[in-house]
Amino acid sequence: MKFKIMILGCLLLALALPALAQDSVKTVEASAIPAISPPAPATNVTAMDSPNDNGHSLTLRWTLSADDGAGQKTVLGYKFLRSFFPDSGFVLREGMAPSGSSEYVDMGGRKPDDRDFMPNDTDYYYIVRAITADSNVYSDSPVIGPVKAVGQLYNVGRTLVLVFVLCFAAITIFFIRRARKGAKLFVRRLAGIEAVDEAIGRATEMGKPILYVLGLGTAADIATIASFTILGRVAKKVAEYQTGLIVPCYDAIVMTVAQETVRTAYLDAGRPDAYNDDMVYYVTSNQFAYVAAVNGTMLRQLPATNIYMGTFYAESLLLAETGALAGSVQISGTDQVAQIPFFVVACDYTLIGEELYAASAYLSREPILLGSLKAQDYGKAAIIVISILGIIASQFRWNWFLELFKAGN
Amino acid sequence: MNNSRIWSIVIFAAAVLIFGLSWIIIGSQAGHNLTDAFLVTVAAFLTLSILSFLYKDNPYYKFAEHLFVGVSAAYWMSVGFWSTFVGNLLPRISPSLCTYFGVPYKGFDIFFFIPLILGVFLLMRLSSKMGWLSRWSLAFIVGTTAGLNLIRYLRSDFISQVSNTFVPLVTDWRGIGPFFSDFSLSITGQFAMSLSNWVIFVGVFCGLIYFFFSKEHKGAFGYASRMGIWVLMITFGASFGYTVMGRVSLLVGRLTFLFHDWLGLVK
Amino acid sequence: MNKWGLIISLTIIAAGLLYLFIKSIRGRDVERRFIFLFMGLAVAVPILFNISFSEKATPIVKAAFDKIENLPPGSKILISFDYDPAMAPEVNPMTDAFVRHAMAKGHRVYFMNLWATGQPMVATAIDRIIKTEFPEKKNGVDYVNLGYKAGGTGVLNVIITDIRKMYLTDVNGINLDSLPIMNGIRSLRDMDLLISVGGGLPGVKEWVLFAGDPGHIPVVGGCAAVSAPLLYPYYPNQLMGLLGGIKGAAEYESELKRKYPRFAETPQPGIKMMGPQTMAHLVIMAFIIFGNISYFVLKSRGE
Numbered sequence: 001m002k003f004k005i006m007i008l009g010c011l012l013l014a015l016a017l018p019a020l021a022q023d024s025v026k027t028v029e030a031s032a033i034p035a036i037s038p039p040a041p042a043t044n045v046t047a048m049d050s051p052n053d054n055g056h057s058l059t060l061r062w063t064l065s066a067d068d069g070a071g072q073k074t075v076l077g078y079k080f081l082r083s084f085f086p087d088s089g090f091v092l093r094e095g096m097a098p099s100g101s102s103e104y105v106d107m108g109g110r111k112p113d114d115r116d117f118m119p120n121d122t123d124y125y126y127i128v129r130a131i132t133a134d135s136n137v138y139s140d141s142p143v144i145g146p147v148k149a150v151g152q153l154y155n156v157g158r159t160l161v162l163v164f165v166l167c168f169a170a171i172t173i174f175f176i177r178r179a180r181k182g183a184k185l186f187v188r189r190l191a192g193i194e195a196v197d198e199a200i201g202r203a204t205e206m207g208k209p210i211l212y213v214l215g216l217g218t219a220a221d222i223a224t225i226a227s228f229t230i231l232g233r234v235a236k237k238v239a240e241y242q243t244g245l246i247v248p249c250y251d252a253i254v255m256t257v258a259q260e261t262v263r264t265a266y267l268d269a270g271r272p273d274a275y276n277d278d279m280v281y282y283v284t285s286n287q288f289a290y291v292a293a294v295n296g297t298m299l300r301q302l303p304a305t306n307i308y309m310g311t312f313y314a315e316s317l318l319l320a321e322t323g324a325l326a327g328s329v330q331i332s333g334t335d336q337v338a339q340i341p342f343f344v345v346a347c348d349y350t351l352i353g354e355e356l357y358a359a360s361a362y363l364s365r366e367p368i369l370l371g372s373l374k375a376q377d378y379g380k381a382a383i384i385v386i387s388i389l390g391i392i393a394s395q396f397r398w399n400w401f402l403e404l405f406k407a408g409n
Numbered sequence: 410m411n412n413s414r415i416w417s418i419v420i421f422a423a424a425v426l427i428f429g430l431s432w433i434i435i436g437s438q439a440g441h442n443l444t445d446a447f448l449v450t451v452a453a454f455l456t457l458s459i460l461s462f463l464y465k466d467n468p469y470y471k472f473a474e475h476l477f478v479g480v481s482a483a484y485w486m487s488v489g490f491w492s493t494f495v496g497n498l499l500p501r502i503s504p505s506l507c508t509y510f511g512v513p514y515k516g517f518d519i520f521f522f523i524p525l526i527l528g529v530f531l532l533m534r535l536s537s538k539m540g541w542l543s544r545w546s547l548a549f550i551v552g553t554t555a556g557l558n559l560i561r562y563l564r565s566d567f568i569s570q571v572s573n574t575f576v577p578l579v580t581d582w583r584g585i586g587p588f589f590s591d592f593s594l595s596i597t598g599q600f601a602m603s604l605s606n607w608v609i610f611v612g613v614f615c616g617l618i619y620f621f622f623s624k625e626h627k628g629a630f631g632y633a634s635r636m637g638i639w640v641l642m643i644t645f646g647a648s649f650g651y652t653v654m655g656r657v658s659l660l661v662g663r664l665t666f667l668f669h670d671w672l673g674l675v676k
Numbered sequence: 677m678n679k680w681g682l683i684i685s686l687t688i689i690a691a692g693l694l695y696l697f698i699k700s701i702r703g704r705d706v707e708r709r710f711i712f713l714f715m716g717l718a719v720a721v722p723i724l725f726n727i728s729f730s731e732k733a734t735p736i737v738k739a740a741f742d743k744i745e746n747l748p749p750g751s752k753i754l755i756s757f758d759y760d761p762a763m764a765p766e767v768n769p770m771t772d773a774f775v776r777h778a779m780a781k782g783h784r785v786y787f788m789n790l791w792a793t794g795q796p797m798v799a800t801a802i803d804r805i806i807k808t809e810f811p812e813k814k815n816g817v818d819y820v821n822l823g824y825k826a827g828g829t830g831v832l833n834v835i836i837t838d839i840r841k842m843y844l845t846d847v848n849g850i851n852l853d854s855l856p857i858m859n860g861i862r863s864l865r866d867m868d869l870l871i872s873v874g875g876g877l878p879g880v881k882e883w884v885l886f887a888g889d890p891g892h893i894p895v896v897g898g899c900a901a902v903s904a905p906l907l908y909p910y911y912p913n914q915l916m917g918l919l920g921g922i923k924g925a926a927e928y929e930s931e932l933k934r935k936y937p938r939f940a941e942t943p944q945p946g947i948k949m950m951g952p953q954t955m956a957h958l959v960i961m962a963f964i965i966f967g968n969i970s971y972f973v974l975k976s977r978g979e
Contacts, residue, residue: 094860341645377623390575405572488792655901657956658922662765
């Protein structure tokens with residue numbers, strides 16, 4: 001009889017052990033490794049669809065285990081188990097969240113043949129596992145779910161971007177239309193552009209040519225396009241005063257456009273006979289070879305004025321320095337921020353960044369350019385106002401205002 | 410034979426002699442073989458050729474420059490072929506070519522023919538008759554880049570940068586008494602933090618005013634604009650200083666190579 | 677530091693500057709080749725005598741260091757080498773220091789490039805740092821070199837959602853799925869830190885704009901000095917830390933040495949380069965002063 005009771009007891013124990021092992025807090029392994037006892041589990045676990053995406057992703061949040069950064073301080077991080085069913089089939093996911101973090105985004109593949117595909121609109125159940133240095137010692141949270149991944153059509157986080165795009169586009173269109181209707185949009189005078197007229201006069205007095213460099217940009221660069229407008233103006237004045245003009249080009253397409261620009265300017269000035277194609281010529285598309293050639297021209301022909309407008313790189317200082325050495329008056333303008341310092345030190349006048357575009361709008365009075373310039377000014381005014389409001393908000397801790405400008409992804 | 414021709418022959422002979430000797434000497438040293446020594450010698454020759462431009466333009470400089478341009482163009486092309494064409498395209502279109510090139514096949518995907526076709530269109534620039542096709546590819550590149558950049562730049566360079574200027578002009582204010590009793594010039598102290606926040610505010614404000622084109626810069630506006638140009642000039646000065654540091658670093662790098670790797674003068 | 681070396685260097689520089697000073701107060705032009713030669717000497721002599729100075733990390737560099745230091749061991753760090761050999765002397769010390777630090781902390785490191793010419797730079801960094809100083813670290817387990825993909829910011833736009841859409845294999849053609857280090861890595865969002873080292877386009881800024889900001893992933897940058905002023909506005913909210921030019925690299929090395937005394941004997945190219953750099957800066961500052969003196973002298977004479 002005693003023997004039967006012993007066997008029954010053993011059987012019961014054998015049945016109970018796996019059940020004990022599945023308990024939410026592991027205790028069996030702890031006795032094997034006395035150094036680490038199981039940590040407190042993560043609590044208040046929630047699972048939800050990740051917002052503002054096309055689905056295939058779920059976000060888990062939890063309150064830190066009592067042993068994460070406090071208590072026994074044994075929690076190294078959290079791992080996640082996922083299943084299609086609430087009571088079985090839980091599989092450990094690959095990623096983990098480090099200790100101290102209370103959020104994890106579980107992303108899966110988007111297409112059926114992707115690795116780790118995670119379909120939308122399918123129920124999932126999760127367990128958050130607080131792990132320790134010993135892979136056998138951990139504690140699991142209760143099962144949470146069901147939760148579905150859903151795709152969203154609109155990303156709420158980008159609302160602010162949308163608002164700014166719409167406002168800016170509306171202002172731009174408004175001013176372009178106004179300019180087209182003939183409204184007089186004021187653009188302040190720019191010192192660099194005033195200097196161009198003086199410099200042309202000086203060249204005429206000295207009987208020396210003007211050298212115009214369009215930079216290394218292609219014909220599609222905004223700076224080069226702005227430069228064409230300024231070249232048109234310079235060429236017109238040059239034609240009127242009958243001074244020489246030299247335009248060495250780096251890019252073949254830029255040369256073609258520049259030839260056209262200068263030809264039109266001479267025609268506008270009523271002196272088409274004075275124009276010849278050799279004024280605008282192609283040099284080379286090798287940066288330093290181009291510099292060497294232009295520098296040679298500067299030293300041989302000693303132009304009265306050198307004008308550099310467009311996109312410039314490392315050659316900016318090499319050109320401007322040689323020009324200064326040759327004693328020419330130099331006017332420059334570029335949107336390449338890194339090169340502006342070199343032009344500032346070596347030239348008499350420099351159009352800084354956006355001034356180059358403004359100069360182009362100022363000279364051409366082209367509605368699209370003028371309208372955009374005006375819209376940009378309003379954009380800048382908006383930045384100033386928002387900055388001041390933000391500073392006040394920051395000073396008085398109006399967090400709702402500061403939160404508005406926390407852009408989403 | 411004129412003088413300059415004689416000189417160029419003498420310089421050429423001297424260069425061959427010096428670099429030939431260098432190859433043999435380095436190659437014969439312990440820890441080096443002839444291939445290593447050859448590579449170091451060629452690198453030293455090219456470095457000196459480029460530096461010779463400081464004296465004046467010369468054929469050695471031109472040779473080194475053209476070699477650099479040619480090699481890097483070819484390098485970009487070959488890496489592009491292996492990483493993009495073989496690495497990304499073939500695994501999606503052809504199992505047999507994948508086996509040939511030894512890359513894993515990832516299953517057929519018809520969408521990968523779109524970049525392939527656009528790529529071929531781009532190469533049509535080489536043909537004068539079919540050149541117009543390349544514009545389609547360019548239009549695709551320009552359009553998608555502009556669209557993607559618009560969102561990223563607006564978010565990071567506009568909204569985030571504007572919100573970065575939201576700084577309290579008086580940080581951690583607890584009254585005049587604590588301000589003077591806890592006064593410190595340390596970089597994390599209240600005074601220094603408030604001062605740097607003022608610099609950010611005044612710098613951004615005046616810098617923007619300078620680039621305001623719709624109003625004549627007169628009166629108070631003019632003063633702010635003048636302050637703006639000061640801020641810009643200080644920025645350019647810092648930028649100039651950094652550039653000088655960068656260029657000197659590159660010179661130090663080359664000289665260290667010459668003294669350490671080539672001549673073995675420094676450990 | 678070699679005391680005699682410093683004295684000899686300073687003497688040569690002082691003699692040259694005296695010559696230039698006399699020329700400048702007389703208002704004479706100085707042959708530019710002489711300036712080049714003098715600049716070369718001011719840099720070469722300190723290199724020959726191994727002159728270096730001590731460095732202390734500034735907050736922006738310390739922030740970068742602390743970011744890596746405070747990540748728990750085993751964290752995933754992606755380092756992108758976005759530069760070419762022409763920029764290498766300036767930025768290699770940064771990548772060396774980042775790799776050394778990450779390896780010493782036991783992080784997992786993922787290398788990649790947005791510049792084709794950066795690919796050999798990764799290979800040499802692995803040989804120079806990991807294989808010699810950390811021979812126990814295994815390719816595919818502790819580090820992996822993903823290599824280069826063409827497309828610049830386009831690459832970032834793709835790998836922020838799925839790395840395997842761009843990278844099917846590592847640089848050696850090994851399937852990514854067979855590498856243990858890639859387990860659990862789907863996209864850049866799974867990285868704990870992104871480090872971009874470069875100085876051109878695409879570079880640190882593009883990593884902030886196209887990866888860090890949209891993915892809410894911390895980014896640390898290392899850049900050539902030329903682009904440093906343009907990146908400062910992103911610190912500290914969009915860029916966790918920044919190493920600007922060789923000075924930034926030297927500061928990082930000094931911090932690494934302070935925290936990990938075992939690195940006291942390893943090469944510190946950043947600190948080493950700051951010796952000649954400092955001398956060159958002194959010379960350039962003198963040039964600026966002499967230039968101004970000469971300008972005012974000539975002006976007062978009415979020339």
